[in-house]
Amino acid sequence: MGLRTAKGKARLIKAEEAAGFVTSGMWLDFGTSLCQPDVFDKALAARAPELSNVKIRSCLSMRPRAVLEQDPDGHHFYWFSHHFSGYDRRQHDKGRTSYQPVNLGEIPDYYRRFYAPMDIVIFKCLPMDKDGWFNFSASNLWHRAALERARLVIIEVAEGNPYCCGMENGVHISEVDYIIQGENQPAPELPNPPPTENDVAVAKLIASEIGDNSCLQIGIGGMPNAVCAQLLHAAPKGLGIQSEMLTDGIMTLYEKGLVKGDHKQVDPGKVAYSFALGSKAMYDGLHNNEDFNCCAVDFTNLPQNVMKNDRVVSINNTTQVDLQGQCASESDGHRHISGTGGQLQFVRGAYASSGGKSFICLSSTYTKRGEPKSRIVLNLTPGNIVTTPRSDVMYVVTEYGMVNLKGKTVPERALALISIAHPDFREELERQAYEHRLIPRGVTF
Template sequence: MTRSQSFYWADSYVEKRRTPAEAISLIRPGQRVFIGSACGEPKALVKALSEAALRLSGLEIVRLMSRETTSLSEIADKTQDHSLNIRTIYLGSSDTESIARYMRFITPMNMSEVPGLFLSRKLPIHVALIQVAPPDDFGWLSLGVSVDITLAAAQSADLVIAQVNPMMPRTMGQSFIHVNRVHVIVEHEEPILSVDLRKRSGAAEWAGKHISRLIEDGSTLQMGLDAASQATIKGLGVKNDLGFHSQYITDDIMHLYAKGVITNLKKGLNDGKLVASCAIGSPSLYEFLHDNPGVEFRPSDYVNDPFIISQHNRMVSVNVAHSIDLTGQVAAEASEHTFFAGVSGISDFVRGAKRSKGGKSIIMLYAASQDGKRSRIVPSLGSAAVVVPRGDVHYVATEYGVVNLFGKSLQERVLALIGIAHPDHRDWLFSQAKEARLIGNDRRLGEATKGIYPIHLEETIERDGEQITIRPSKPVDERRIQEHYYSLNKEDVRLRFFHDKHSFDRSDVETLSQIDYIKDLTLVAVVGEFGFGRVVGVGEYLLLIESNMAEVAFSISADYQGKGLGKLLLRKLARAARENGIFGLVAYTWPKNKAMINLFKTLPYKVKTSFDAESLILNCRFDEMSDLRPD
């Protein structure tokens, strides 16, 4: 054999083969050992390490989101950290009791910065235990489902021990390490770890519906790794040309890709490629990833880099929080609702998505604990770690609705967040906000304490090339409704209020935005960006309890009259009133208000008229259909 042949990678591969026990015996006391992350965890090597742990001392285990197939944390507990000390970048799937027990092991870091920590040797990795697919014809080993920080650990480690597993998919992208860079080979075939993320609550489904309405065709998605984020994906089946750039790829993303919903054609960066750094899911997902040129795996210092994230078109980041305070500070530690916990990549994607052209950062959380007794929207986070500062928070969604906190004052944030809190906790949050002086003492919450936002009444229409959203009002709309009234001309004000009016105090609009959506309902027509739109039309009804009829009133901005907004608002009010068990509608107007009279006649019910002093009274009952059905 010549010298050049002796360096052939295949010969080197054979020479490096060891059993798991032989490989682990090379680890020395006091070393820092990295273990491949998540579903890429080399189970055979970890098991051998646990068996040898008691003969070693002073080991530091570095890992990212371990599945704890062999509990090294328990060994650390039993030996009082003498044999093993754990450094966890991101907690794995654990119950809340285990999370509290092992809290001391967490190292809070942004995912984008972890590879640099290893490569700079600020945190030297002495041994890297990784799992790879078998080598290709050129000696390249693929890290498969776990590239994230594993690649950097392998590149910087003094000793690399690779478990070669034929069941590991060979993934494309920046996912390879050469046999010549590996020091020890352990051939061991075993199923790749899998996780079922399909368990979803009804609350998660509702929150997902609210969020899916914010995601436009052509958006690039990042989804957090939890049941609630995955629930959002369920509502995206009707979207077109979505892209994907995210830390984790899951079965749900694979299904959207297979349906043609995710095409990656309009990302603006890495067009045509689905980009991730880790895969967590089922064996079907891993089969999908094997040798798939449409999927690229890249390390976390690329995938989670806010600058890279910001270069995508309409980047939408969806992550789940544990709780949020009334000023907008977000905590993202584990709860019974989430699968995984830690700082992770949330802050990276929040900042990157907001800087993207047309981008959105969305924080999703459950309004209350599983038993409903504790609100997840709280007056103060107390000792909980702030993962997303209030200045970075953009959209916030619960099963009760979605609000945009960007550019909002603390008082506006309080009203917005209480509006999407669990109804059982709204009064308490409101009183706490008053005590903290986040809202004025003269404020009242009114019927909004009971209101459940009726998302089915939302509709977006197009008029003269402009999109107009018709939707129920929210507490945060108060100021915009006030601005709408101030924009009306004198004649429209007189028709709406029956007299000349020059001042529209908060008392005039507070009852229109703080409603229960059943006895009182306000619909607004809005143009412009969600959270910053201009109200161009207001339609409202108020229940008259004695007659069980709903009194309606309307106002449309002058430049939006003649576009059919009044007709649409009236029909939606009629639909909602009928669904809520109300008998019919009644309106008081001037006899010369031909527009209102004609508007009422567009309803498919018999319209009766009568006079009361100077007012014309229009009314109709839902059980009396018109003989002449309007179009």
């Protein structure tokens, strides 16, 4: 590229100059959530008329992106995401972004083995510390792997994000080509809506299965967070955390003294996570807190690492389950809404753990155009992506009960899932199951 500085000679430049390094056809990497750049984004968007076919890799965008807002027809920039936020989903609906299918814990390996080198990597980090490190804040994930494969590294420096302790949770000045000054602003927050009655009902069922010294993985969403609230009442002792995402619910458990992690086999005594999204109170709790370890996502998510802990409990949402147990958790037909994330990896890691359990939770119904629909169905919606295969699913939980599918035949699975469907849909589901020979006539269980 001819733009690299001499090793260890990073130079401070203006955002406009940094954006000037971009040429048509390049691949850029904006990183994930709290690490996504802001002033570089605006400077690059201002150059839109001069550029075409600039491809940007990203994940979980927490603020509007200028390159998308100022290029609504996608003539100049295109966005690729490892996992959708609400903003990314809206851009997908406009045809402005695409999903990249991944198991989140494998992404560092994708950068090192399968992705072509990034032309430019631009991450927002905290100001350099006395040892020459720019902290990633609460967003480690695969950023180190991306830096290894970058032709040019630009760091946007800004205050406002929490300083997060962790393993290699930052980039050293010796690895940086250019530094630009960002805008100091508070970390973007992820709202936590109050739990619904169904959330609470599901959470009570799951919380009753979590014993002392369990090691938890909590997914994103109302139901998993509601489980944390129920654990405050059940008060199991000595909980450990090894989770892809850190949530407000986990922070509350820690602050109430329920999280110790002394019995973890991996990273004992530490709350291990790869990124955090939530409230200001959660970010304040993370800031300079050495009890929390922000790690690369292959450390937290790979099943072979998860299973090393005993009594792992994984708790994740889904949106639809068919009568054989396939879970579709990331799309609505061909409309992509989130991503595979770490669900499948934690389901497998928890099952392989000594005494481990995995829970997939969902409300039994949803409303579409004013009409209630069952989330437990004979067939998945056409186009729906299977996130967790039937052979991997353990517990499925709705507000009507909990069933374990491990070791069950297809007929037993269908009957079990019908038993936790909404009562209004059970008769029709049973009729469909018999009609399509999922349940043979004349056999009882």
